Amino acid sequence: MTRDSRYDVLFEPVKIGPVTARNRFYQVPHCTGLGWLRPRMVAALRGMKAEGGWGVVCTEYCSIHPASDDLPHPYASLWDQGDIRAHSLMTEQVHEHGSLAGAELWIGGSRSTNLFSNEVAMDVANMPNAIGIPYQARAMDKSDIRELRRWHRNAALRARDAGFDIVYVYATHHYLLAHFLSAQTNSRSDEYGGSLENRVRLVRELIEETRDAVGDRCAVAVRFAADDSIGEDGQPVVGERRDMLEMLAELPDLWDINIQDYSREMGTSRFVNEASLEAYMCWVKSVTSKPVVTVGRFTSPDTMVSQVKRGIVDFIGAARPSIADPFLPNKIEQGRIDEIRECIGCNICYTGDSTGTPIRCTQNPTISEEWRRGWHPEKIAARGSDSSVLVIGGGPAGLEATRALGRRGYHVMLAEAEHSLGGRINRESELPGLGEWARVRNYRVHEIRNMPNVDVYFDNRMDAEHVLAVEANHIVIATGASWLADGRGLYNQTPLDELGPPQQVFTPDDIMAGRLPGGPTLIYDDDHYYLGNVIAELLRRKNIPVTLVTPETMVSAWSGKTGEQGRVQRRMLELGVDIVTSHALKAFDGQAAEIECTYSGNRRRIEAAAVLSVTLRAPNDSLYHELQQAIDSRGEYRPDSVTRIGDCLTPTIIAGAVFSGHRYARELDTEVDPDNRMKYDRIFYDDV
Ligand code: ADP
Ligand code: SF4
Numbered sequence: 001m002t003r004d005s006r007y008d009v010l011f012e013p014v015k016i017g018p019v020t021a022r023n024r025f026y027q028v029p030h031c032t033g034l035g036w037l038r039p040r041m042v043a044a045l046r047g048m049k050a051e052g053g054w055g056v057v058c059t060e061y062c063s064i065h066p067a068s069d070d071l072p073h074p075y076a077s078l079w080d081q082g083d084i085r086a087h088s089l090m091t092e093q094v095h096e097h098g099s100l101a102g103a104e105l106w107i108g109g110s111r112s113t114n115l116f117s118n119e120v121a122m123d124v125a126n127m128p129n130a131i132g133i134p135y136q137a138r139a140m141d142k143s144d145i146r147e148l149r150r151w152h153r154n155a156a157l158r159a160r161d162a163g164f165d166i167v168y169v170y171a172t173h174h175y176l177l178a179h180f181l182s183a184q185t186n187s188r189s190d191e192y193g194g195s196l197e198n199r200v201r202l203v204r205e206l207i208e209e210t211r212d213a214v215g216d217r218c219a220v221a222v223r224f225a226a227d228d229s230i231g232e233d234g235q236p237v238v239g240e241r242r243d244m245l246e247m248l249a250e251l252p253d254l255w256d257i258n259i260q261d262y263s264r265e266m267g268t269s270r271f272v273n274e275a276s277l278e279a280y281m282c283w284v285k286s287v288t289s290k291p292v293v294t295v296g297r298f299t300s301p302d303t304m305v306s307q308v309k310r311g312i313v314d315f316i317g318a319a320r321p322s323i324a325d326p327f328l329p330n331k332i333e334q335g336r337i338d339e340i341r342e343c344i345g346c347n348i349c350y351t352g353d354s355t356g357t358p359i360r361c362t363q364n365p366t367i368s369e370e371w372r373r374g375w376h377p378e379k380i381a382a383r384g385s386d387s388s389v390l391v392i393g394g395g396p397a398g399l400e401a402t403r404a405l406g407r408r409g410y411h412v413m414l415a416e417a418e419h420s421l422g423g424r425i426n427r428e429s430e431l432p433g434l435g436e437w438a439r440v441r442n443y444r445v446h447e448i449r450n451m452p453n454v455d456v457y458f459d460n461r462m463d464a465e466h467v468l469a470v471e472a473n474h475i476v477i478a479t480g481a482s483w484l485a486d487g488r489g490l491y492n493q494t495p496l497d498e499l500g501p502p503q504q505v506f507t508p509d510d511i512m513a514g515r516l517p518g519g520p521t522l523i524y525d526d527d528h529y530y531l532g533n534v535i536a537e538l539l540r541r542k543n544i545p546v547t548l549v550t551p552e553t554m555v556s557a558w559s560g561k562t563g564e565q566g567r568v569q570r571r572m573l574e575l576g577v578d579i580v581t582s583h584a585l586k587a588f589d590g591q592a593a594e595i596e597c598t599y600s601g602n603r604r605r606i607e608a609a610a611v612l613s614v615t616l617r618a619p620n621d622s623l624y625h626e627l628q629q630a631i632d633s634r635g636e637y638r639p640d641s642v643t644r645i646g647d648c649l650t651p652t653i654i655a656g657a658v659f660s661g662h663r664y665a666r667e668l669d670t671e672v673d674p675d676n677r678m679k680y681d682r683i684f685y686d687d688v
Helices: 005-011 039-051 081-096 142-161 176-181 196-214 241-248 301-309 320-324 328-333 351-355 396-408 424-428 435-449 464-470 508-512 531-541 565-574 622-633 654-667
Strands: 014-016 019-021 025-027 056-063 100-106 136-139 166-170 219-225 254-258 292-294 315-318 388-392 411-415 454-457 474-477 481-483 521-525 546-550 578-581 583-588 592-597 603-607 610-614 617-619 641-644
Touching: 005 301, 005 328, 039 056, 039 081, 056 081, 056 166, 081 100, 081 142, 100 142, 142 166, 142 196, 166 196, 176 196, 196 219, 196 241, 219 241, 301 315, 315 320, 320 328, 388 396, 388 464, 396 411, 396 435, 396 654, 424 435, 424 508, 435 654, 464 622, 474 622, 481 508, 508 531, 508 610, 521 531, 521 583, 531 546, 531 565, 531 610, 546 583, 565 578, 583 610, 622 641
Parallel strands: 025 056, 025 315, 056 100, 100 166, 166 219, 219 254, 254 292, 292 315, 388 411, 388 474, 411 454, 474 641, 521 546, 521 610, 546 578
Antiparallel strands: 014 019, 481 617, 583 592, 592 603
């Protein structure tokens, strides 16, 4: 197939100073949770983006000196020869596919505590540590500024030597250079503070010095915020920003624009739509002749074309869409738009940075596995035998196993109890704000539909006898998990004895099946992710009074890892949810719940007509155990394997279920060394 001519504009080459991008697809700098710790994994991950058609592929934030160290968040670094070697791996792989490689030079200021390097953090002024660690950043004097400029220049030279084509001056995201620009944080009285011109001085110097150092070969990009401060959501506060950008407009070769509110810039789909920065971006191109890029969780080629044609941007910037589908550009180019694996905006990818672990993705189970497991997002080995596979359960785990096994060429039979495929996705994507999550199902169902070697059996609730009657070579049980109604979870380690009457006690499964409480409801959330608060929203929108009780010190604490906790708690307050933190449910008698303070043990009662327990799920694994018994008691047919995957093996997030299904499909009929399941990446070093 060939591309639709409507999308031609996306494939035009664009000049960026001394280099030219082969198209308008630009993977902006994004974290991977790999950084300097895992150079081969990073190189393969970035190389895959280039193979998939991204014309520019950047690093994550890349420290210029040990005085800017962010562990436990695994950033990249350009400190020495070892780093040059490590980055060369990436740039070689990116260049192999004709793409440009960009390095985002980073100086953390008061956001980097330097717990690894033990260097003293420096910033524009004496400041508290911005992430709440009890270390301060000291004010830079003029000799520090001179040193910083030298470090930046040397890092730019190392970036060039590592083969990068674009070198960034990173002046946003509340790091050091952003503090120099801002009138709120810059309280200096020397030539780097006070007037606009003075506050812009350091950024200007770094742009000029970077150009002087590497500009003959590399383009200089500046990452810059298009607004001054966080105002009403979606209402830009432009303030001095336009003047600043006008002052610097023609100095760099490219402007990479974002905004002050990170929770909007990389907002989850629950709160933020595609192309959400447009209102902030609309003036930027009118003040510079240089190419401009921004992000917006772009997955629709029509939206992309519209952004370019209306003069909002020159490049389609992407982090998440390129993670969910590294081959998005190629699919547009080849006229395979319906095969795009669209990002669902869940931000599980971001939890890699928050938790200091390799990036994972709900839609793309191969991310981070390119090097260590040799997984390619679009290619998979042909089947290793003529075996048939029966998959039971069409939720994310069963669907992904079926899709990937089908791609390998196996004869797959997928049996689903319900009338439609999707499992928990069908239920959860109906909840407030989670509509885009249906893409997990839609992508896989679309793929499976076109596979002649895959048969789907709907309305088929399988028991052990049914399963054995199929006589498949391999049996895969993907029957999911069910929420418990007994209050057992992280805090209450045993089920609560006094929880009743049953018709007034609910689980998320009840709510998603349409069984709603009849009056004021206490939601007990010891799960700490999204379901507790999403169900609170659903009930409030039906005018049911809600009290949300959690043993944590905030609502949905783990959603801090996905960057949405602030928006979640605000939404709860706006909806009038009563929030009770640091308390656990202990009992319910149909009229009132008894809750216990997690610090003092003091108890109190809250009137409620219903209790909803969001605590723990139990695997739906009875079929698995029945099968084991049935197989043992029957002689003639024995399957080669019976395997549980997804929530049926262990209840987890959707990304975990998809990964589990994918892994099963990859590993069938292959030799996996049980003691060494994947290659182990480790850093380069250079002693000399
Ligand atoms: P996961 O996240 O692990 O994929 P889900 O709960 O989303 O789990 O999906 C499990 C799917 O399995 C559901 O669609 C459910 O209807 C189906 N299922 C459960 N038990 C059976 C069974 N005995 N036979 C066929 N399908 C089943
Ligand atoms: Fe998109 Fe979620 Fe994948 Fe991140 S984890 S790229 S938000 S689908």
